[in-house]
Amino acid sequence: MSEGKSAQYVRGVTFILIGTCCFAAKGILIKLAYRYGVNASPLLMLRMLFALPFYIAVAIWLQTQKHKRLTNKEIWQIIGLGLLSYYISSLFDFMGLKYISAGLERLILYLYPTLVLLIFAFVKHKKIHTIEKLALAVAYAGVILVFVHDIRLNSSWQLTILGSVLVFVSTITFAIFIVLAGDIIPRIGSLRFTAYGMMSACAGVIIHNFIVEEAQSIYQASSVYGLALLLAIFCTVIPSFLMNEGIRILGSGRAVTLGTIGPIITLFLGALILDETLGIIQLLGAALVIVGVALISVHKPS
Numbered sequence: 001m002s003e004g005k006s007a008q009y010v011r012g013v014t015f016i017l018i019g020t021c022c023f024a025a026k027g028i029l030i031k032l033a034y035r036y037g038v039n040a041s042p043l044l045m046l047r048m049l050f051a052l053p054f055y056i057a058v059a060i061w062l063q064t065q066k067h068k069r070l071t072n073k074e075i076w077q078i079i080g081l082g083l084l085s086y087y088i089s090s091l092f093d094f095m096g097l098k099y100i101s102a103g104l105e106r107l108i109l110y111l112y113p114t115l116v117l118l119i120f121a122f123v124k125h126k127k128i129h130t131i132e133k134l135a136l137a138v139a140y141a142g143v144i145l146v147f148v149h150d151i152r153l154n155s156s157w158q159l160t161i162l163g164s165v166l167v168f169v170s171t172i173t174f175a176i177f178i179v180l181a182g183d184i185i186p187r188i189g190s191l192r193f194t195a196y197g198m199m200s201a202c203a204g205v206i207i208h209n210f211i212v213e214e215a216q217s218i219y220q221a222s223s224v225y226g227l228a229l230l231l232a233i234f235c236t237v238i239p240s241f242l243m244n245e246g247i248r249i250l251g252s253g254r255a256v257t258l259g260t261i262g263p264i265i266t267l268f269l270g271a272l273i274l275d276e277t278l279g280i281i282q283l284l285g286a287a288l289v290i291v292g293v294a295l296i297s298v299h300k301p302s
Contacts, residue, residue: 012249016258019239019246024265026235027102030094031274033227040094042217043228045209048086048202050232055202058195058241070188075196077184082197085177086236087204092170099163101276104150106266107143107289108167113256113296114139115175123179132296139292146285153277178252190244198240256297260290 033043070078097105114136120126128136147164151157185193209217220228247255263286271278 008249012246013258015242015246016250016255017261019242020259020262021265022234022239023243024106024262025269026231027097027105027266028269028273029227029231029235030097031102033224034098036221036224038220038224039213039217040091040098041209041213042220043224044090044094044205045218046220046225046228047231047236048205050229051236052199052202054237055195055198058191059199062192062195067189067192074184074188078188078193078196079200081177081181081184082200083204084173084180086198086201087208089170089173089177090201091205091208092166092173096163096166096170099159100167101150102270102274103263103267103276103278103282103286104146104164105167106263107146107286108164109171109174110259110263110289110293111139111143112171112175112178113293115172116178117296119175119179135292135295137292138295139289142285142288142292145288146282149281149285185244185248190248191241194240194244257294260294263289
C-alpha cells in the first residue's frame with residue numbers, strides 16, 4: 001500500500017470509528033430526553049431543526065464548487081432517499097425507543113447488513129452461500145436472546161414486542177436505503193448526497209410534526225432542547241458526513257466490520273448512564289450479532 005493510499009485508509013478508518021461512536025450514543029440521548037415527557041415526533045423535529053442550518057451551510061458552500069449538474073432524476077432520488085433514511089427510518093426508531101432498552105435497539109439496528117443480503121437475494125436473485133446462512137442464524141439468535149431477556153425484565157412484555165417491531169421496521173427501511181443509495185453516492189459524491197438528502201429529511205420531519213402534533217409541541221423543557229442539540233450535532237451532522245465519506249473510502253464491508261464496536265458502546269453507555277441491565281446475556285447476544293454481521297460483511301463469494 002502506497003503512502004498516499006495508506007493515509008487515505010487511516011482517514012477512512014478514523015471517520016468510521018468516530019461516526020460509529022457518535023451513532024452509538026444516539027439511543028442514550030433519546031432515552032434521556034424521554035424522561036422529560038417529550039414524544040418521539042417533537043424530539044425528532046427538534047433534532048432536525050438544530051441540524052438543518054449545518055446542512056444548508058454545506059449546500060451553500062457546495063454551490064461555490066465545480067460539480068456536474070444534477071439531473072432531475074438524481075434530485076428526486078436524493079429527496080426520496082433522504083426521506084426514507086432520516087425521516088421514515090428515524091421516526092420508527094424514535095418511537096421504538098419509547099418501549100425498549102437502548103442496548104436492544106442498537107442490536108436490532110445493527111442487523112441491517114443481514115437485511116441488505118436478503119434484499120439482494122430476493123430482488124436481484126443473488127445466491128445466499130452456506131457461510132452467509134450460518135451468519136444470519138447466528139446474528140438473529142443473538143437478538144432473540146437479548147429480546148427474550150428484556151421481555152422477562154419488562155412487566156409489560158407487549159410494549160417490548162411493540163418497540164422491537166418498530167425498531168425492526170426502522171432497520172428494514174434503512175437497509176432498503178443502503179441498497180438504493182449504492183449507485184447514486186459514488187456518482188454524485190458523498191458530500192452532496194448527505195447535504196441535500198438530509199435537507200429533504202429535515203423538511204419531511206418538520207412538516208410531519210406540525211401535521212400530527214399540536215403547534216405547542218415545539219415548546220419543551222430546556223433539558224430537552226439541550227439533548228436535541230447534542231443529538232443534532234454529535235449524532236446526526238458529524239456522523240452523517242463522516243460515515244458516508246468513510247464508506248466511500250473503505251467500502252461498505254469494511255465499514256460495517258469496523259462498526260462492530262457500536263453495539264458494545266451502546267450497551268456499556270446504557271448501563272452506565274441509564275442503569276440498564278448489562279450481564280452475560282446482553283454481552284453474549286451482542287457477541288453473536290457482531291460475529292454474524294461481521295461474517296456477512298467480510299464474506300466475498302467467488
